[in-house]
Amino acid sequence: MSKDKTFLALADFLIPAHGDMPAFGSVCSFADAQKALDFRVDLKEGFDRGLDADPALSAEAHLEKLNKEDGAAFSAVTTVAICTYYMNPRVRELLGYPGQESVQYDSKATQIYLTDGSLGHVLARGRKYRPTPGL
Amino acid sequence: MNVESLSERGARARRDEEVDVAIVGAGPSGSVAALHLARAGLSVVVLEQGEWPEYNDYTGARPEHELVSTKLWHPNPNVRDNPNDYPVDTSTTDINPLMFAGVGGSATLYGAQWMHFLPSDFRVRSLDGVAEDWPFTYEDLLPYQLEIEREVGVSGLAGDPAFPPRGPYPFPALPMGSVGLRGALGMERMGWHWWPGSNAIPSEKFGELNACVRRGTCLTGCPEGAKSTTDRSHWPLALKAGARLVTRARVKEVETNEQGLATGVVYVDANGRDRRQRAKVVILCANGVGTPRLLLMSGGAKNPDGLANSSGMVGKRLMMHPFASILASYEDPLDSWRGPFGQQVYSLEFYESDERRGFVRGSKWNCMPSGGPVGMSGAIGSKVYVAEEGRFQDFWGANLHENVARRFGHSLIWGIVGEDLPEEDNQVVLSKDLVDSDGLPAPQIVYKVNENSNRLLQFNIDRCLESVHAAGAIETLVSTPVRESGWHLIGTTVMGDDPKRSVVDQWGACHDVPNLYIMDASTFPTSGATNPTATIMAVALRNTRRMIAERRNQKVA
Ligand SMILES: Cc1cc2nc3c(=O)[nH]c(=O)nc-3n(C[C@H](O)[C@H](O)[C@H](O)COP(=O)(O)OP(=O)(O)OC[C@H]3O[C@@H](n4cnc5c(N)ncnc54)[C@H](O)[C@@H]3O)c2cc1C
Ligand code: SF4
Numbered sequence: 001m002s003k004d005k006t007f008l009a010l011a012d013f014l015i016p017a018h019g020d021m022p023a024f025g026s027v028c029s030f031a032d033a034q035k036a037l038d039f040r041v042d043l044k045e046g047f048d049r050g051l052d053a054d055p056a057l058s059a060e061a062h063l064e065k066l067n068k069e070d071g072a073a074f075s076a077v078t079t080v081a082i083c084t085y086y087m088n089p090r091v092r093e094l095l096g097y098p099g100q101e102s103v104q105y106d107s108k109a110t111q112i113y114l115t116d117g118s119l120g121h122v123l124a125r126g127r128k129y130r131p132t133p134g135l
Numbered sequence: 136m137n138v139e140s141l142s143e144r145g146a147r148a149r150r151d152e153e154v155d156v157a158i159v160g161a162g163p164s165g166s167v168a169a170l171h172l173a174r175a176g177l178s179v180v181v182l183e184q185g186e187w188p189e190y191n192d193y194t195g196a197r198p199e200h201e202l203v204s205t206k207l208w209h210p211n212p213n214v215r216d217n218p219n220d221y222p223v224d225t226s227t228t229d230i231n232p233l234m235f236a237g238v239g240g241s242a243t244l245y246g247a248q249w250m251h252f253l254p255s256d257f258r259v260r261s262l263d264g265v266a267e268d269w270p271f272t273y274e275d276l277l278p279y280q281l282e283i284e285r286e287v288g289v290s291g292l293a294g295d296p297a298f299p300p301r302g303p304y305p306f307p308a309l310p311m312g313s314v315g316l317r318g319a320l321g322m323e324r325m326g327w328h329w330w331p332g333s334n335a336i337p338s339e340k341f342g343e344l345n346a347c348v349r350r351g352t353c354l355t356g357c358p359e360g361a362k363s364t365t366d367r368s369h370w371p372l373a374l375k376a377g378a379r380l381v382t383r384a385r386v387k388e389v390e391t392n393e394q395g396l397a398t399g400v401v402y403v404d405a406n407g408r409d410r411r412q413r414a415k416v417v418i419l420c421a422n423g424v425g426t427p428r429l430l431l432m433s434g435g436a437k438n439p440d441g442l443a444n445s446s447g448m449v450g451k452r453l454m455m456h457p458f459a460s461i462l463a464s465y466e467d468p469l470d471s472w473r474g475p476f477g478q479q480v481y482s483l484e485f486y487e488s489d490e491r492r493g494f495v496r497g498s499k500w501n502c503m504p505s506g507g508p509v510g511m512s513g514a515i516g517s518k519v520y521v522a523e524e525g526r527f528q529d530f531w532g533a534n535l536h537e538n539v540a541r542r543f544g545h546s547l548i549w550g551i552v553g554e555d556l557p558e559e560d561n562q563v564v565l566s567k568d569l570v571d572s573d574g575l576p577a578p579q580i581v582y583k584v585n586e587n588s589n590r591l592l593q594f595n596i597d598r599c600l601e602s603v604h605a606a607g608a609i610e611t612l613v614s615t616p617v618r619e620s621g622w623h624l625i626g627t628t629v630m631g632d633d634p635k636r637s638v639v640d641q642w643g644a645c646h647d648v649p650n651l652y653i654m655d656a657s658t659f660p661t662s663g664a665t666n667p668t669a670t671i672m673a674v675a676l677r678n679t680r681r682m683i684a685e686r687r688n689q690k691v692a
Binding site for chain 2: 079104
């Protein structure tokens with residue numbers, strides 16, 4: 001089997017369709033995975049090894065074997081699959097994840113714990129530290 | 136002038152020039168010493184094995200963030216595999232030490248949780264009958280603490296009843312966000328202490344620091360230039376005051392003369408050549424692993440056990456704050472990828488000793504957001520919540536989607552920092568076979584989590600689970616002790632009055648070599664349970680001020 005087909009079979013086993021969430025292969029391609037790999041050249045060798053599949057093995061059996069015999073390759077294939085998936089804009093939209101966005105706020109705004117009495121309870125519970133003068 | 140243009144400056148000292156002070160390490164402690172010594176008119180050269188940070192390399196604002204940061208910005212130098220770091224032999228430790236080499240030091244990757252020690256931390260022997268009291272007190276250090284907070288640009292809310300009354304923080308506390316509010320709710324329901332987080336992250340623009348925009352990637356470098364690191368808070372001012380900074384300069388030895396006084400250091404430059412920097416005074420600020428490593432590499436044939444080590448204490452008493460982490464998920468959304476990743480809320484409910492608990496000393500808890508979907512899957516990355524023997528299928532397939540749906544955006548993390556007691560068997564030694572990129576021996580960590588720490592962590596985990604369940608948690612995952620959690624490196628060149636039992640005096644001067652100083656957390660007799668950088672910088676300032684005041688009496692070669 002070609003590398004791209006092997007990868008997509010493994011990725012679809014790892015990340016199948018479930019509820020509203022699509023399977024890996026229905027939103028991401030092998031080219032996306034290769035682009036992701038460009039950010040992590042340290043994974044390239046393991047990734048390539050991980051795709052050297054025995055055609056007689058199912059995706060699950062292949063992953064099981066990799067996990068037991070070549071942890072680095074298992075880690076490379078799974079890392080690339082999951083990161084490619086969660087970088088995908090459609091997947092992020094479905095999750096409601098805008099990425100690590102910047103959020104403006106008013107640093108001088110009165111915080112709710114000052115008005116709802118909760119911090120007042122902490123103060124009312126009194127001193128916690130052990131004073132040490134004289135020791 | 137901006138930080139980037141300043142980084143072009145800072146030339147090396149002239150060949151054979153003897154400077155007043157050579158400092159090893161440009162992290163928080165070295166930066167404080169450099170700034171204040173240069174301002175006092177002393178000639179200062181700082182040697183740092185790492186480089187200036189490249190803010191464009193921080194990927195926090197980009198989609199590939201989680202993919203890149205698990206390697207490039209991993210806090211473990213062995214994973215990062217960058218030749219500027221030295222590797223660490225971790226074959227004999229329960230906890231991996233974490234650090235970063237560069238201008239700004241390990242704080243490049245710190246959470247910026249800012250919390251100084253409490254009064255009892257300086258009086259552990261008197262109060263609890265363990266370890267040693269410090270040679271100075273909370274009250275002695277407080278003025279330096281408040282001064283450092285103004286230099287760093289700390290945000291926080293004064294008035295916490297867990298501390299004696301103290302002055303205000305320079306900036307208002309950062310917003311707590313849904314994560315912090317949920318963490319506080321659990322504590323409130325239990326009737327326990329909590330307080331809005333204090334962080335070395337200004338909530339407003341301050342000098343070279345921009346206002347934090349809650350991007351939430353502080354632990355992998357702040358792409359906004361908002362998290363306070365000394366490349367922005369101290370170095371622009373230090374360079375202006377005349378301090379010189381040499382990057383990619385790895386110090387391999389502190390040299391001494393016949394009288395046993397320090398004469399300078401030898402370092403390997405960026406081209407792999409040995410160079411000598413002569414100095415009247417040498418200050419080590421290379422952290423609780425790098426400083427003892429350098430002393431053990433120094434001293435020559437006359438000192439086979441290393442320099443400044445007549446007490447035999449160099450490298451011993453390593454404390455790393457065993458750490459437990461509780462991930463709690465809730466039905467309702469908490470936007471839990473939003474920052475700051477520093478502490479949104481902290482608790483000192485269990486900080487002080489209570490003998491009924493079956494252990495001495497205590498803990499600090501900090502409530503943090505849990506991050507992006509890859510981290511929440513539990514499938515890759517740090518694997519903190521994944522049992523070694525777990526089946527891979529538990530984290531993939533339908534389970535992956537369900538885990539992410541339950542946790543991502545709906546969870547918080549309570550981190551439990553436990554006070555670590557000093558034990559001589561927990562130590563830094565030189566590795567016999569591992570070397571750094573210059574062929575110098577790597578440090579080896581010999582460290583076991585002790586029984587006191589195990590009991591302390593279990594007690595606190597049990598309490599923390601009560602608190603998160605009181606706030607409605609639907610799932611909890613516990614990791615203890617977290618192996619990748621040696622972010623606080625303390626105690627390996629202990630300070631004290633007795634030269635037979637300690638390496639430095641209360642001002643950081645080595646008993647054996649009076650013009651060799653240590654100003655990082657290596658000198659701390661005990662570890663407290665707070666994140667240490669606030670105290671490290673305050674102690675460095677106190678020592679530096681004393682050095683300046685006493686400079687005419689300083690013995691030099
Ligand atoms: C992931 C992480 C999270 C953290 N979070 C927090 C937090 O939230 N709050 C907190 O208070 N603390 C935190 N810390 C700890 C904090 O970073 C350290 O306490 C602080 O950086 C120590 O300052 P330092 O200057 O003593 O040492 P470092 O910052 O470690 O600096 C030492 C410097 O010395 C250099 N060096 C070492 N050996 C040599 C040599 N032989 N030659 C030349 N240079 C050398 C190193 O390259 C390094 O730059 C965290 C640390 C990590 C790793
Ligand atoms: S939360 Fe603030 S300090 Fe942290 S990375 Fe984001 S902007 Fe920087």
